[in-house]
Amino acid sequence: MLLKRPVVLGCCLWITGYVIALYSELRWLNFTTSALMIGALIVISALRLPFRQPLCALLLVGAAYGYYQGADQRNVTLLPLAQQQQSLDGSEVTLLGRIGSPVTVDGDRASFTVEAASVRFQDTAFPLGGESVQVSLRLLEQAQQGVASGWRRGDALTLSGTLRSPSLARNFGGFDYRRYLRLHHTHWLLSAKGVDQAQVEPAAARISVVQLLRWNDELRGNLSRRMDMIFPSPQAGFMKSMLIGLTDDLDPERFQQFSELGLTHILAISGLNIAVFLGVCIWLMRRMKLTKETYLLICVGLLPFFILLTGASPSVIRAGLMSIVVLLAARKGLIKDILHIMALVAWIMLLWNPYFLLDVSFQLSFLVTLGLILGVQRINELLLPWLPSSLIRNSASITLVSQLVSFPASIYYFNQFSLLSWLANAILVPVISMVVFPAGLLALVVGLVYVPAGQVIGWLISWLNELIFWCTDKLQQLHGFKLIWATPSLAWIAFYYVLLVWIYWLWWRLSQTSSTMFPIMLEVIPNRRKMNLPLWLGTALFSFLSLLVMGYYPERFSHTGLVQFIDVGQGDAILIRTPNGKHILIDGGGTLTFREPEDSWKARKDPYEVGTKLLVPLLKKRGVHQLDLVVLSHEDADHSGGLQAVASQIPVKQFLFNGTFKPGDQTAKLFRTLLARDVPLLPAHVSHWIQIDPQTRLQVLYPVGSNEQRLKIVKEQNAQSVVFLLEMQGTRWLFTGDMEMESEAKVLAQLRDHPDLLDLNVSTSGSRPKIDVLKIAHHGSKTSTTQEWLDYWNPSWAVISVGAMNTYGHPAPAVLERLLNEQIAVFRTDQMGEIQVDVRPKGLFSRMKLSGS
Numbered sequence: 001m002l003l004k005r006p007v008v009l010g011c012c013l014w015i016t017g018y019v020i021a022l023y024s025e026l027r028w029l030n031f032t033t034s035a036l037m038i039g040a041l042i043v044i045s046a047l048r049l050p051f052r053q054p055l056c057a058l059l060l061v062g063a064a065y066g067y068y069q070g071a072d073q074r075n076v077t078l079l080p081l082a083q084q085q086q087s088l089d090g091s092e093v094t095l096l097g098r099i100g101s102p103v104t105v106d107g108d109r110a111s112f113t114v115e116a117a118s119v120r121f122q123d124t125a126f127p128l129g130g131e132s133v134q135v136s137l138r139l140l141e142q143a144q145q146g147v148a149s150g151w152r153r154g155d156a157l158t159l160s161g162t163l164r165s166p167s168l169a170r171n172f173g174g175f176d177y178r179r180y181l182r183l184h185h186t187h188w189l190l191s192a193k194g195v196d197q198a199q200v201e202p203a204a205a206r207i208s209v210v211q212l213l214r215w216n217d218e219l220r221g222n223l224s225r226r227m228d229m230i231f232p233s234p235q236a237g238f239m240k241s242m243l244i245g246l247t248d249d250l251d252p253e254r255f256q257q258f259s260e261l262g263l264t265h266i267l268a269i270s271g272l273n274i275a276v277f278l279g280v281c282i283w284l285m286r287r288m289k290l291t292k293e294t295y296l297l298i299c300v301g302l303l304p305f306f307i308l309l310t311g312a313s314p315s316v317i318r319a320g321l322m323s324i325v326v327l328l329a330a331r332k333g334l335i336k337d338i339l340h341i342m343a344l345v346a347w348i349m350l351l352w353n354p355y356f357l358l359d360v361s362f363q364l365s366f367l368v369t370l371g372l373i374l375g376v377q378r379i380n381e382l383l384l385p386w387l388p389s390s391l392i393r394n395s396a397s398i399t400l401v402s403q404l405v406s407f408p409a410s411i412y413y414f415n416q417f418s419l420l421s422w423l424a425n426a427i428l429v430p431v432i433s434m435v436v437f438p439a440g441l442l443a444l445v446v447g448l449v450y451v452p453a454g455q456v457i458g459w460l461i462s463w464l465n466e467l468i469f470w471c472t473d474k475l476q477q478l479h480g481f482k483l484i485w486a487t488p489s490l491a492w493i494a495f496y497y498v499l500l501v502w503i504y505w506l507w508w509r510l511s512q513t514s515s516t517m518f519p520i521m522l523e524v525i526p527n528r529r530k531m532n533l534p535l536w537l538g539t540a541l542f543s544f545l546s547l548l549v550m551g552y553y554p555e556r557f558s559h560t561g562l563v564q565f566i567d568v569g570q571g572d573a574i575l576i577r578t579p580n581g582k583h584i585l586i587d588g589g590g591t592l593t594f595r596e597p598e599d600s601w602k603a604r605k606d607p608y609e610v611g612t613k614l615l616v617p618l619l620k621k622r623g624v625h626q627l628d629l630v631v632l633s634h635e636d637a638d639h640s641g642g643l644q645a646v647a648s649q650i651p652v653k654q655f656l657f658n659g660t661f662k663p664g665d666q667t668a669k670l671f672r673t674l675l676a677r678d679v680p681l682l683p684a685h686v687s688h689w690i691q692i693d694p695q696t697r698l699q700v701l702y703p704v705g706s707n708e709q710r711l712k713i714v715k716e717q718n719a720q721s722v723v724f725l726l727e728m729q730g731t732r733w734l735f736t737g738d739m740e741m742e743s744e745a746k747v748l749a750q751l752r753d754h755p756d757l758l759d760l761n762v763s764t765s766g767s768r769p770k771i772d773v774l775k776i777a778h779h780g781s782k783t784s785t786t787q788e789w790l791d792y793w794n795p796s797w798a799v800i801s802v803g804a805m806n807t808y809g810h811p812a813p814a815v816l817e818r819l820l821n822e823q824i825a826v827f828r829t830d831q832m833g834e835i836q837v838d839v840r841p842k843g844l845f846s847r848m849k850l851s852g853s
Contacts, residue, residue, distance in 0.1 A: 011343035013057055014350065017064025018357050021072075026065070030073060034066030068354045077187035078128055079119070093163045094120040095190055098203070098210075100132060102217045103151045104248065107604035110137040110148035110195075113186065114157055132186040134166075135159065140194045142601040147195045153217050154203035154210040161192030170567040170804075170833035172849055173487065173621045174614065183355045216308045220244060223309075223444065230447040230458040235465050238267075239458075242432070243440050245269040245311035252606045254469070256649075257476050259414060262403075262421030266432055269310040270365060271319035276437050277306055278323060296331040300324055314349070314362035318369075321345040338373055342366065360413045364406055371405030372398065378504070382511055399426050404500060408493040411485035411551075415620035419481040428468055436464060479651065479677075486554045486623025492547065499544045506537040554623055555581060561696070561728045561839030563773070566618060567829040567849070568610050570779065570803030570810075571638035572737070575619065579729050579839070580693035582628040586735055588615055590641015611642030616649050626651040629692070631724070633737025634717035635662040640670060647673045658703055658722050659683030660714040683711075684722045686750065688757075696728045699758070702739065702747050718778060719743050725758070725771070729839045732770070734793060736777035736784070744777075744789045751792075769793060772844060773837065774824075776800045780811020790822055797825045797837075797844070804830040 021029075041059040044052050079088055097116035104111050112135055116128040137159075139145055151157075166189055169176035181187065192198070203210065224246055231239050237249030247255075250267065258264050265272070278299055285295035307320040325341045346366055349356050356362045379397040387393040399422050411417055418424070439461050447454020476482075488496075510533045550556070559579045566573040568589030576584040589610040619627075630652050632640055646652070647670060655674055661667065674681060686704055689697045702723035714720055721737025739747075751757060758769060774795035777784035779802040798819050802810045811828070819826050827835045833849030 005337060005339055005343070007340045007347070008343040009057075010060060011347045013060045014064040014347060015357065017061040018068045018350065018354060020061070021065045021068040022358075025069070027069065027073070029062065029066040029069050031066065031070035034063045034070060037063040037066065067351075071354045075182065075185055078131060079126065079188070088163055089165045091121055091163045092160070093190070094158065094160045095133060095135075095163075096120070096158050097128070097130070097133070097156075099151055099153050099155045099157055099200075102153060102221075103148055105139075105145050105149050106248070107607075108139045108602035109604065110139060110145075111135065112151070114159070114190070119163070131188075132184070133188045133190050134181060134186050135161075136189065136191045137161075137195070137198070138191070138193045139602075144195045145601070151200055152203070153214045156201040156203065158199040159190065159192055160197045161190045164189045164191065168833075168850065170829075170849055171614070171618055172564075172834055172836065174618060174834070174849075183358060213308075220246065220309060220311075224249075226447055226451075226454075227444060229451055230443055230454040232458070232462045235462050238465065239440050239461075241267045242269075242273070242437060243444060244309060245313065245316070248605065252612075256612075257472050260416060260482055260649075261418050261424040261472060261475055262410065263424055263428065263472070265364075266429065268361065269313060269316040270361075271315070271322075271369065272429075272433050273310070273437065274303075274306070274316065274319040274323050276433055277441070278303075278327075280438055280441060293331055296327050300327050300331075303327075314356055314359045315365040317349060318345055318362065318365045321348065322369075339370075342369060342373065360409070364409050367409055368402050368406050371401045375401040375405070375504075378508070382507055395426060395430075408488065408496050412488055412493065415485050415487060415617070415623075417483050417485060418475075419483065420475050420478060424472070424475055428471065431464070431468065436461060436468070439464075483552070484620050484623065484625050484650070485552060487621045488551050488554075492551055495547055496544075496551075499540060499547060503537070503540045503544060506533060506540055509533055510537060552623075552625075561731075563728075563733065563837045563839065565775075565799050565801055565827070565829060565835040565837075566615065567834045568614060568642065568801075570806045570808070571610065571641070572633065572775075572779075572801045573610075573615055573642060574735070574775070574801070575622070575624070576726070576728070578693050578696040580695065582693050582696065583624050583626065584629045584631065584692070585619075585627050585646065586631045587633055587639040587737070588630075588642030588646050590637040590639060590643075609641070609645065611645030615642045616645045619646070619650060624650060626653060628653045630655050631722060631735075632657040633723075633735070634658055634721045635660070635664075635667050636717050636738065637666065639737070641666060644670050644673065647677065647679070652677070652679045654682060655679050656682045656684055656700075656722065658717070658720045659685070659711060660717070660720050661711045662715060662717055663713060684724075686757075689727075696726070698724050698726045700724045701750070702743055704746055704750050718783075721777070723747060729841070731772045731839050731844060733773045733775070734771050734795070735775045738778040738781075738784075740778065740783045741786055744784060744786055748788065748792055771795050773797045773799060776811070776815065776819075778810075779803075779806075779808070780815050780828075781808070782812035782814050785815045785818065787818055790818060790824070795824055797827065797846075799835055800826065800828045800830075802828060802830045806830070 037059045041056050041063070044055055044059070049055070095114060095116050096118050097114045099112055100115040101113040114133045114135055115130045116133045117130065118125050118127050120126075137148065139148060165187075166178035166181045168178050181189075203214070205211065223244055224240055227240055227243070228236050230236075234251070237247075237251055238254065240246040240248075241250045245268070247267070255264070255267065258267055281299055281302060282295055285298065290298075303320050303324050307316055310316050322341055322345050325345065326338075329341075349362070376394070376397045379401055380393055383393050383396060387396060403422050403425070407417065439457060443454045443457035443461060445454075446457060513533065555577070558581075561579045562577040564575040564577075566575060566589070569591075571589035571591075572587040573589040574586040576586070578584070591608070591610060627646070627650055630643065630646070632643060632655070634640075635657070644666065652674065661671075671681070684700045684703060686702070687700045689699045691697045700722065703720060718738040719740050719742060721739040721743065723734070723736050723739055723743070726733040726735065769792070771793050772795065774790075774793055774797070776798050780800045800811050816826065827846065827848070829835060831850070835849075836847050838845040838847075
């Protein structure tokens, strides 16, 4: 089939070259060698040499490899070349250039990119040639919001601040901000405080690409403000996302809800929006009695503006370019193969920007489109005996194909899949695409002319939106249908698609032999060997289900323990996987905020929250389907803040805490969420060993006292931290929260008064117990980890969970000195990132995300 479609074959070979370049590096292959290979390919084809087809295929793959490598090699910053001997990270600089993006103001933060002409270090300046720099400007007064909002793309800018390199991923499988920015051709961050550090001169009004983009930014901003007037405030963000691709005002919880139900494509501009937009335009122009050639040409002219107006994401670019090609072909009366059109568009986009291949919206957009083109009609034919109604059959085919094709990419990037996704898509997508989106466009157009008329339509749409939100709320509350998937390997994804094609082929062959689905017969195939089709189909289905089980339980056959000290900055979050597959989470990190009531203007619409942005995605990537036990050592924000997101998105079986309550909205919300989900709340108290699984048990050592039924109100929580021992596969761990010296003394006194409380082995001297790993309390603060504490426990390793460049001076030099004197190996998250310790029969084996300093 591919040989009959040379453009499709060429695009596949080109993508193959890119993929090989991603996983290997031959630096001698670049733009020059790519051009030479293309030249050789043309000569071989023109001369019709023997074996030209495989030779041309290899040359095309090599040319793609060289093209990608050449583009990647050029994606470098000029600064290291200009100053090889000087460390630039943290330097105070002055940046000169032009604003290269819209300025986003959110609370006390303004962010934008700068096309930097030069950067000045004290008295020395270096040219940057328009290199992109990401700027984060902290606003010091509320009035500065208006000043920053007045800046526009193209304005000349001189800005003083601190230059930093984007951070690497600090956790295994975590978000790599440096890689993300590099894929957007950005290599440096500049942070500054106050608009006084910036000198801005408005750009001269002249026709240019920058001016067109500037007008587009202003138009999007004006439309956003007009939509705030047309639609009720809770729904304006939802309609902005759907109509013009603006997600700044979209409710984060609503987005999370749509994401869990597999409905995020509704909130992103894509082929569906393009199709509806063109349908509305063509319907209107037909009513105006325009000829077919005229309205098709007008639609071609409108599409580039619609692409820009809706944000020009890879998915809308793909859909827009395909639509332009189809409309031009239709206008000329030419019948073109839709696969050729899709391949041509993909090729153009990948030539324009090779990094599109790594973009999730690009991948999902083309995967789903390819699946719909190739699969819907074929599945329709197979479903005909079961679903005679063409409407129901078409809907089922589209839903089935899109879900099956997009599934691997969805779990690879989002690590979740709802079994109700097909139902949500089947019910809501037609309503939103055929009613809400067109009506929203109508409300916007009418509202531009006369706001009250647009508000009437917006009010009517709001009733339908409320019904949609009610449906999504009810579907999301069915927690048992939400599945969490670990990030699959590329080999798993390849096997998935191979098995899917194999199942279809067997099903199709079987349908050709009989009107019944599973005839007990043998079919004769071309090579005259007999194949038992029902048996082979059953084998294929069994293999497919086995593959899904392996993907859902990737650690099913692993019998080693794993303790993961996740780097959440200045806070604690420790994930433990026991040898029998149980999961224990100790604390959830969080962000400390010290904001006065008069500073409410500093609050951001979607602030960085450790649980939502870091912890929960990591748990999902690692395939944590449920947490068998969550231990909250104490209720300070840097330990409890991230647990709200955890409790909302991941099932929790039991919750152990210190038996106190720290007044505050955050803590109250966490406990309300746990109670609403019927999670048992267990106040900690000194106990004997609690068995987790046959090879894992724990024992609470603090707080000391009886198990009280009433909660104490305690504002200062450090001294109330839960302290417990964990024994796993013969190794012993002591977790200490933020306990202080007084708490340590109480624990030691308790153990001396009750020597039978522990049944740990003692060291060779017989005078003190021996543990393998000690989690240093309070991030290494001087208020804990006394010499007496270390002498008693005699740890081999010590782990300090502490934020890089924290302002508290943690860990304290005195604590580090005591650990050094005791010859205890020290692991620190601020220097090493996440620290993982494998627990094997032969001992403990550690690995760090970053190399320690």
